[in-house]
Amino acid sequence: EDKVVQSPLSLVVHEGDTVTLNCSYEVTNFRSLLWYKQEKKAPTFLFMLTSSGIEKKSGRLSSILDKKELFSILNITATQTGDSAIYLCAVGSGGSNYKLTFGKGTLLTVNP
Amino acid sequence: NAGVMQNPRHLVRRRGQEARLRCSPMKGHSHVYWYRQLPEEGLKFMVYLQKENIIDESGMPKERFSAEFPKEGPSILRIQQVVRGDSAAYFCASSPSEQGISPLHFGNGTRLTVT
Numbered sequence: 001e002d003k004v005v006q007s008p009l010s011l012v013v014h015e016g017d018t019v020t021l022n023c024s025y026e027v028t029n030f031r032s033l034l035w036y037k038q039e040k041k042a043p044t045f046l047f048m049l050t051s052s053g054i055e056k057k058s059g060r061l062s063s064i065l066d067k068k069e070l071f072s073i074l075n076i077t078a079t080q081t082g083d084s085a086i087y088l089c090a091v092g093s094g095g096s097n098y099k100l101t102f103g104k105g106t107l108l109t110v111n112p
Numbered sequence: 113n114a115g116v117m118q119n120p121r122h123l124v125r126r127r128g129q130e131a132r133l134r135c136s137p138m139k140g141h142s143h144v145y146w147y148r149q150l151p152e153e154g155l156k157f158m159v160y161l162q163k164e165n166i167i168d169e170s171g172m173p174k175e176r177f178s179a180e181f182p183k184e185g186p187s188i189l190r191i192q193q194v195v196r197g198d199s200a201a202y203f204c205a206s207s208p209s210e211q212g213i214s215p216l217h218f219g220n221g222t223r224l225t226v227t
Contacts, residue, residue, distance in 0.1 A: 045217060048215045096215070097207075100147075
């Protein structure tokens with residue numbers, strides 16, 4: 001059975017800190033790895049990674065994939081209170097991007 | 113993502129009643145996916161639909177659950193004779209292209225509570 005494990009499950013930091021969120025996976029026929037941010041409503045798409053070693057960056061957020069070691073990290077620098085959310089990692093497998101296997105998420109709390 | 117519209121946002125049903133959840137995809141998207149998020153669990157795939165076709169329903173429970181995406185109107189996820197274990201957040205996503213080559217964009221979800 002496909003599996004996605006995120007760590008830590010929760011994290012509390014102060015504004016300005018840098019955080020690293022981890023995602024490891026075991027899936028059949030990997031296609032892509034996606035990161036989402038979930039506040040009180042919809043998971044909002046952040047990144048989609050398909051190739052190893054290529055960093056994707058958007059403002060203070062960045063992510064990289066290691067297909068040999070089967071993991072990805074999501075970095076957030078200079079955190080702000082608005083970064084407080086659940087960060088979800090999902091993997092598309094079986095040759096598709098629609099049947100995603102999600103991890104349980106990392107709850108990030110950024111205190112002022 | 114505000115582009116995928118789901119309603120209602122919250123739905124309360126008593127055991128044995130029917131629940132109907134609606135999803136309108138983003139403009140220009142013709143592929144719809146339903147996911148369920150049980151308490152303390154990750155989101156789980158339920159079904160993938162195109163207009164008038166069910167493409168993959170491998171994640172749907174075998175009984176009481178059905179989904180459709182008619183030629184006109186929103187996609188509907190229907191749960192008959194709801195039980196407490198159906199209480200969850202149901203998310204719909206859409207994509208413009210086949211096989212989800214683009215990342216999925218999710219709606220705000222419907223939170224179903226069965227009393």
